Amino acid sequence: MPGPSAAVPDATVERLPLYHQVLADLAREGETTVSSVRLAELAGVNAAKVRKDLSFLGSYGTRGVGYDVEFLMLQVQRTLGLTGDARVVIVGFGNLGQALANYGGFGERGFPVTAIVDADPDKIGTQVPRSDANGESATERVVVEHVERLAEVVRDHKITVGVIATPQHAAQAAADALVAAGIQSILSFAPVVLDVPESVPWRKVDLATELQILSFYQARSGSLQHPA
Amino acid sequence: MPGPSAAVPDATVERLPLYHQVLADLAREGETTVSSVRLAELAGVNAAKVRKDLSFLGSYGTRGVGYDVEFLMLQVQRTLGLTGDARVVIVGFGNLGQALANYGGFGERGFPVTAIVDADPDKIGTQVPRSDANGESATERVVVEHVERLAEVVRDHKITVGVIATPQHAAQAAADALVAAGIQSILSFAPVVLDVPESVPWRKVDLATELQILSFYQARSGSLQHPA
DNA sequence: TAGTGTGAAACTTTTCACAGCT
């Protein structure tokens, strides 16, 4: 037997969350099956790519019919290792940290923000409403704690993901603290390359980078290709 | 002559903002030159890749020495089409919109948030401090306006970039309004594929997607490869 | 000598096109 998770290419992995999102939308609308062509349309990619990508998860389609929406969504979840319970700590409660804490999107998509830490004593004790996949619960709150308590907080709440929302100069220290606390992966909003052990996967989201890339494509679409 | 902007590969374009950031850091520290090896180290990529990438901008290095930091930064800016004056409007003043509006990072990096619109009448008139590359100015404020005034706002403030921070269901309408208002490019935080004309480049940042991808790599680093 | 710029090789990703299943 082919063994599903033998080796999923990186390019495919990066698209799986997109398919997952589209499948979730289809399921919400009551669709039970979907073809690669339709899925590709909704995801904004080529249909052959969808089929190739999905083939790395296993042979879960039915020829002449398509894919079962619910079942395929489960396979994507399994492949990505989504257990529905990956708790998040936000490090840094400045503008961005507060923004992310109030933004319910993490919780809605299975990554509840379970703790927040900051180095500034004035911020300790601030409360933020806690929201998870079931929406916002009026009673539950997250309280900002001191960054020195990070290891305890991570242990006590069984937190696996750290989000760095500190200023640039504090990002590496935040990463070190997260690693020391035994975190399993890191998402950073600081525009620097982090130095962390191989065993701790991390990603960087730089919002200004996204705008700069857009700037290039916008400039290019204006001057449609040079003459040779 | 080779003509600098003949055709920069997409993969290179996506890394240019990273190099730009590293160069800005070096300049701030007073470094005047940098080798591909050092630049690669700081950017977390391979040195040959740095050289190849930079060669698409032109031959701006000096053999035996390296690259001039300031000059190279200018070339990157020119290639990306960064004029230092690309004004932004945020559509949607919910949790995420407020977060982005208060987060000074856009302005600091040359994309000042110059206007904010929302469909909710209760939010119209709310003020947010305006921050640009020179920091926050106590006097200048951005006032939330009604989304129906979007076209005027875009015209009057010479805004070129739209940021969609609405709920998912309102994202396409926001995109339509931005296109109608003559916006030049769109950054969306809604997890849907937008339908906009070819001439309007757009990108999507889905924060949950980033966490889901991390989930995969974390799961993989645990179970280091299957036996055959 | 130290470090760029670049052909060519290696590898990855995308796309095509169609056999084969339901």
Added chain:
DNA sequence: AGCTGTGAAAAGTTTCACACTA
């Protein structure tokens, strides 16, 4: 008839390795 799954071709990207030059 319709749609998947996949080899094989094409396109794109990364890495190597070294001629070249300041």
